[in-house]
Amino acid sequence: AGVTRVVASMEDPNPLVAGKGMALLRKQGVSVASGLLQAESEKLNPGFIKRMKTGMPWVRCKLAMSLDGRTAMASGESVWITGEDARRDVQRLRARSSAVVTGIGTVLADDPSMNVRLTPEELPGVESSAYFRQPLRVVLDSSLRVPENARLFPVEGSVQVIHSRGDDAKARRLREAGADVLKLEGGLDLPRVMGELAEQEINEVLIEAGPTLAGAALKAGVIDELIIYMAPHLMGHQARGLFHLPGLEKMADRIDLRIQDIRPVGRDFRISATVAGE
Numbered sequence: 142a143g144v145t146r147v148v149a150s151m152e153d154p155n156p157l158v159a160g161k162g163m164a165l166l167r168k169q170g171v172s173v174a175s176g177l178l179q180a181e182s183e184k185l186n187p188g189f190i191k192r193m194k195t196g197m198p199w200v201r202c203k204l205a206m207s208l209d210g211r212t213a214m215a216s217g218e219s220v221w222i223t224g225e226d227a228r229r230d231v232q233r234l235r236a237r238s239s240a241v242v243t244g245i246g247t248v249l250a251d252d253p254s255m256n257v258r259l260t261p262e263e264l265p266g267v268e269s270s271a272y273f274r275q276p277l278r279v280v281l282d283s284s285l286r287v288p289e290n291a292r293l294f295p296v297e298g299s300v301q302v303i304h305s306r307g308d309d310a311k312a313r314r315l316r317e318a319g320a321d322v323l324k325l326e327g328g329l330d331l332p333r334v335m336g337e338l339a340e341q342e343i344n345e346v347l348i349e350a351g352p353t354l355a356g357a358a359l360k361a362g363v364i365d366e367l368i369i370y371m372a373p374h375l376m377g378h379q380a381r382g383l384f385h386l387p388g389l390e391k392m393a394d395r396i397d398l399r400i401q402d403i404r405p406v407g408r409d410f411r412i413s414a415t416v417a418g419e
């Protein structure tokens with residue numbers, strides 16, 4: 142084609158591919174440079190890059206809270222904390238994720254379907270439904286308490302239930318309801334669960350769970366990014382907090398965060414933060 146110079150922003154981190162295309166071009170006498178706007182380009186694709194480099198997916202944990210940091214009333218009621226715009230924003234976060242992970246506590250309390258309910262026209266960069274795939278929905282449920290008639294199952298897209306000590310008959314019934322059931326012997330250790338998802342070529346994971354699983358994921362160090370939607374109301378001291386972090390009692394034990402971005406989304410605010418020191 143007569144091209145004499147190619148400028149790339151980064152090398153493909155996939156070891157099977159890395160640098161091969163560039164080497165081929167150079168061999169043909171084309172001048173090749175790489176690294177232009179590399180940091181910006183890496184931000185577009187954090188999941189694939191992390192999985193290629195570490196064998197783990199990029200994990201976001203999304204939570205909705207009141208201005209006083211509460212995520213559900215003492216009764217468990219939590220629908221809806223944020224407004225319509227924030228919920229639409231969450232739909233877009235789901236749509237860009239390869240998997241959405243929740244805990245059995247949320248399934249039993251809210252019976253969510255956890256699918257993407259936007260049309261292709263409402264999803265940036267998606268030209269038609271042919272280019273869109275529902276994320277895998279994953280329930281972490283050690284003893285297979287998820288009901289076969291949960292709203293997760295009948296909607297379009299795949300559901301995987303990961304357990305460690307559920308009985309075989311229940312596993313069979315869940316398979317009949319359409320779920321893929323995966324048993325991890327020895328317990329649902331979260332780094333291992335994330336490693337399993339990476340094995341399934343899951344690049345970006347969105348955890349949408351209650352304080353038990355969100356706290357355990359924070360403690361296990363599997364979260365790369367916290368995305369917190371803050372609504373302008375107060376839920377009071379009896380309502381439940383964001384993360385269960387047993388053993389955190391002293392100021393010295395606080396988990397430091399680095400806020401990366403804050404922006405209004407309708408009447409709410411979206412805060413993106415990373416765990417400091419990671």
Ligand SMILES: NC(=O)c1ccc[n+]([C@@H]2O[C@H](COP(=O)([O-])OP(=O)(O)OC[C@H]3O[C@@H](n4cnc5c(N)ncnc54)[C@H](OP(=O)(O)O)[C@@H]3O)[C@@H](O)[C@H]2O)c1
Pocket residue numbers: 203204205206211212213216217218219220222243244245246247248250251281282283284286329330331349350351352353354355357358
């Ligand atoms: N505001 C929000 O953003 C938001 C989002 C989601 C839910 N919620 C609310 O949160 C409440 C439910 O919270 P929750 O804390 O009870 O439920 P959860 O965090 O969704 O699920 C917790 C359960 O997950 C299971 N699990 C499996 N593997 C685990 C692991 N490695 N670490 C920790 N847990 C693991 C455990 O049950 P087993 O041991 O039996 O497997 C555990 O009890 C509901 O009221 C819901 O409305 C709020």
